[in-house]
Amino acid sequence: MFTIKISKMDVTPEKWLEIEKSLELPPGRDEVIVMRIPGLLPVEAGFAVNTQIKEPDEWMIGESIDGERQWIVHCRRPRFIAEIVDDDDKLNPPFEYQMRSGQWLCNFYWFDAPPEDLTILCMETQEAIEMYDANLRLED
16 A cells, blocks of 8 residues: 655646546645555545445434434535434534424534535435435334
């Protein structure tokens, strides 16, 4: 395995666009540390992807070990984790979104730059949670 730091200033604009596209970098990055492991595609350090493994689902929902907190994870860009809470007294600004169920999305942690308008992404998140809840009801 080896890593290399590539700066936007060290390559042609065309090459930087190729690097951004192949590594799926968010816009606005001026440098990246690239990791290369034999048998794997070059990736941004910290995000090694085995090309033999199926891409994860877009959404995952889980609870904390103590069962006190519930989270949703968006596994495709823009990647994030958000907490799902029932009571508005547990909200933690600066951003929260109330869903049709009365639950709230809050405590967002972003792995990529968030979109400027979060409304559509929050609606998609809400739909994923509703589908998950419907599947749970079918299992009962």
